[in-house]
Amino acid sequence: MKRLLQYFLIFILIVSCQQEKKEAEKDFTTLFEKSGGTETPEYEAVISYYKDLANSFSEISLFEIGETDSGKPLHLVVFNTDGKTDLNKIKTSSKNRVLINNGIHPGESDGIDASMLLLRDIVKNDSLKTKYKNSLICVIPVYNIGGALNRNSHTRANQQGPKEYGFRGNARNFDLNRDFIKQDTKNAVAFAEIFHAVNPDVFVDNHVSNGADYQYAITHLYTQHNKLGGKLGAFLEEEMRPDLENSLNKKGIDITPYVNVWGTTPEKGWSQFFDSPRYSTGYTTLFNTFGLMVETHMLKPYKTRVEQTYELLFSTLDFTENQSVKIKELRKNVVQELIDKKTYPITFKVDKENPSTFSFKGYEGEIIDSKVTTGKRLFYDKTKPFKKEVNYFNNYVATKKVTIPKAYILQQGWHKIIDRLENNNIEFTRIKKDTVITVEVNHIADYKTRKSAYEGHYLHYNTSVTKSKEEIHFKKGAIYIPTNQNGIRYIIETLEAEAVDSFYNWNFFDTILQQKEGYSPYVFEDVAEQFLKENPAIKLAYEEKLKSNVDFAKNSRAQLYWIYKQTPHYEKAHLRMPVFKVY
Secondary structure, eight states: OHHHHHHHHHHHHHHHHHHHHHHHTSOOOOHHHHTTSOOOOOHHHHHHHHHHHHHHOTTEEEEEESOOTTSSOEEEEEEOTTSSOOGGGSTTOSSEEEEEEOOSSTTOOHHHHHHHHHHHHHHTOHHHHHHTTTEEEEEESOSOHHHHHSOBSSSOTTOOOOSSBOOSSOTTSOOGGGOTTTOOSHHHHHHHHHHHHHOOSEEEEEEEEOSOOBSOSEEEEEOOHHHHOHHHHHHIIIIIHHHHHHHHHHTTOOOEEOOOOSSSOGGGOEEOOOOOTTSHHHHHGGGTOEEEEEEEETTSOHHHHHHHHHHHHHHHHHHHHHTHHHHHHHHHHHHHHHHHHOEEEEEEEEOTTOOEEEEEEEEEEEEEEOSSSSSEEEEEEEEEEEEEEEEEEOOEEEEEEEEOOSEEEEOTTOHHHHHHHHHTTOOOEEOOSOEEEEEEEEEEEEEEEOSSOBTTBOOEEEEEEEEEEEEEEEOTTOEEEESSSTTHHHHHHHHSTTSTTOTTTTTTTGGGGSOSOOOOHHHHHHHHHHHHHHOHHHHHHHHHHHHHOHHHHTOHHHHHHHHHHHSTTSOTTTTBOSEEEEO
């Protein structure tokens, strides 16, 4: 019996070894390679590829996380030389953590193919496995699954390849690269779960650009360094960006900052794209991750674009390896650095007085008669390439700052806000009993609203507030959110109404803009008369306004409403943000 058991164990070992050998011998040549660089695989083929890779190599782990609007889960692929990865331990690993996002716009599939090649080549090469032994390389194979399943050959009208690709909108027709802060989609919620599980030091999002024509096949769009601010911003602009450019240059690849020009030529220069938190890199840097968006050029061959994306990913991994200690030190200290500054910038404008300059490789452009319409058109003459010094307006200055409070208090009932705080690992407690607290109160003073729908919303902008100090009675269960935590940027950028991508500007608080109670003028006339008699200071202010404001003096309805707003009858909730600040 004992001998029989030994034979059985030997048999199992042989079968297991044969299976491992069989798996290792799988053909991992991609469709991109088989097609000569002209095709990209369908969604199911991408996931099947990674399943095979994970089954064949212990260094590759594949996870299903959350759910997307398509009904399918997001996948996360992780390379780890130590073997299979524990998802719960990634964020606290001492290794470098890099997160690569692909297919947010599935028609821009370059990163999908480049990442498949990247992980395969690393895991099959002992020297590369050794080189990146201190890195956890995390890849979202396809983020916009619904868009990837909506496959066609026509919607990318200006793009040269691949032959077939996915659609920009997701299963509910959202542009996912506008959804990171508002999280209307299940995709964005699942992404947040992945992002916080990884807690990446560096984040890369792969795209294809539209716009001007030029000689480069690839451009970079780092998060705006002044917005990132402090030592992080300086490191990004002075070390990370130049290192990547030099690394690619040594590989024979020219790269330029993303050409943020639409309908004109780049010779006069352009401003750096400002990635507010609605965008991927704007969102990820709220948690002090270095963000890089890759933009290959739509008019260059697909094969070239994928190959250069592949090389850029390697250069990013190399930089992260080389600067590991510095990156982790900067990220560790940034919360205290922000708090020590005491103020936080929430709006910016381009600094037109201090551009950077660099040599740009473009094509001569001219305006010629259209052969299609009765008008003119822009034409780039590729027989006339040039190299010229151009202005790059990559410096921004803050136009509004807020004093960082000790905490924010959110009234009960704002469930969508609480959901998003929880999705993003924001620490908060609930007030345990009814309490009166002295806080700063913000009232919406002015704002404008977009006339056209934008990603399911009618966005507010140019918002301004008035501030007052008041004693507010908070009921048991109100949300107390301290700012001294890793998500300090996220808290400020979402809860400050004046911030570009605040929850207010994304319409989460629109019910405060409408009064729920009112008055009948013929009844309130008598109340107003008595109120002014009993409040001489308010009566004096009213009379002064009549004298100083001609339009007001002619408008009896505005006069009565002004008086009404001074009385106790005017509802306190109107225009008052349900977010309060504790100093």
